[in-house]
Amino acid sequence: MITIIVIVLGLIMIIAAFLAIYQKNLVAAVISAGVISLLASILYLLLAAPDVAMTEAAIGSGLTTVVFLYAISKIKKKDGE
Amino acid sequence: MLMLIGSLITLIGSIFLFLGALGILRMPDVYNRMQAGTKATTLGTILFLAGLALGYSHCTCWPRILTLILFIVFTNPISSHALARAAHHIGINLTEKSVTDKLAEDEAENGEKL
Amino acid sequence: MAEIIYNISAIIALAGMIIALYRMVKGPSIADKAIALDVMTIISISLIVYIAAISQKIIYTDVALVYALISFIGVIAIARYLERGL
Numbered sequence: 001m002i003t004i005i006v007i008v009l010g011l012i013m014i015i016a017a018f019l020a021i022y023q024k025n026l027v028a029a030v031i032s033a034g035v036i037s038l039l040a041s042i043l044y045l046l047l048a049a050p051d052v053a054m055t056e057a058a059i060g061s062g063l064t065t066v067v068f069l070y071a072i073s074k075i076k077k078k079d080g081e
Numbered sequence: 082m083l084m085l086i087g088s089l090i091t092l093i094g095s096i097f098l099f100l101g102a103l104g105i106l107r108m109p110d111v112y113n114r115m116q117a118g119t120k121a122t123t124l125g126t127i128l129f130l131a132g133l134a135l136g137y138s139h140c141t142c143w144p145r146i147l148t149l150i151l152f153i154v155f156t157n158p159i160s161s162h163a164l165a166r167a168a169h170h171i172g173i174n175l176t177e178k179s180v181t182d183k184l185a186e187d188e189a190e191n192g193e194k195l
Numbered sequence: 196m197a198e199i200i201y202n203i204s205a206i207i208a209l210a211g212m213i214i215a216l217y218r219m220v221k222g223p224s225i226a227d228k229a230i231a232l233d234v235m236t237i238i239s240i241s242l243i244v245y246i247a248a249i250s251q252k253i254i255y256t257d258v259a260l261v262y263a264l265i266s267f268i269g270v271i272a273i274a275r276y277l278e279r280g281l
Contacts, residue, residue, distance in 0.1 A: 001202050004209075012212065012213065016216070019220060025225065027225050028228055031229060034232060035216075035219070038235065038239055038262075042239055046246065050252075050255055050258050054257065054261050061265055062269050065273070069272055072276075073276060085200075088197040088200035088204070091201060091204045094241075095204035095205070095211075095241075098237070099207050099214075101211065102211035102238070103214060105218045105230060106218055111227060114218075114227065118215075118231075118233065118234045119233070122238070123237075126237050126240065126241055129204070129208070130241065130244055133201075136248070137248040137249075137251070140253060142248065142256050146244060148260065152263050152264070156267045157237070163270070163271055163275070164226060164233070164274045166274070167226065167277035167278040168224075168277070170278045171226075173224055
């Protein structure tokens with residue numbers, strides 16, 4: 001049962017990684033990177049490391065998304081002037 | 082016996098989760114997808130977590146699961162509302178079959194973005 | 196019997212996650228992808244609590260709690276960026 005979950009989550013992670021690399025739109029790429037850390041957190045939990053999973057969920061999915069969006073909005077503001 | 086009841090509740094909840102994801106696949110425009118993907122998955126998550134808390138009541142994780150259910154009930158409609166407002170603000174069109182758009186009418190009446 | 200039904204429920208939830216990934220690959224606008232991210236977050240919270248229950252460890256549910264909090268902030272940040280820039 002756990003094996004099925006690990007295989008499916010790994011396949012979804014690979015697809016989301018290709019999506020994050022080859023997408024033209026920057027915000028869509030940031031969302032795809034958020035999906036990768038979402039699933040990596042479940043995989044860390046399955047490997048019996050709840051502290052690493054908590055850190056990955058907080059930093060990889062929350063803080064990185066907010067920082068990337070802040071940087072993209074700063075760049076667009078500078079391009080507009 | 083309690084475990085069997087909990088597992089059946091969890092099965093109903095997982096079917097709701099699947100139907101919510103299917104609604105995301107099949108619905109024609111952003112707002113319909115948002116409605117299917119928020120209401121159905123909120124109910125599905127509540128049933129899934131309640132079934133798990135009922136079936137595994139001997140591991141005493143039900144207070145945290147109750148906190149999680151309360152948190153999801155409060156935050157999921159808020160995020161859906163914010164996303165719908167943002168989608169309307171950046172001008173994503175409704176599908177052809179939709180009948181009315183009260184927010185656009187109000188904005189045209191007041192002459193400014195609400 | 197009950198454990199088999201729990202396993203079937205987890206597999207149905209995983210199938211829902213795959214369908215949401217298809218919408219994320221194909222979705223025409225950014226809002227579609229954000230909704231797909233929201234649904235995948237909800238399904239993965241359910242999976243985390245399922246793993247915590249079948250492995251009988253209470254501390255795993257804390258991860259689900261942190262995850263619900265953080266993903267809410269992420270979706271709000273995406274919506275605010277789409278509306279007026281962060």
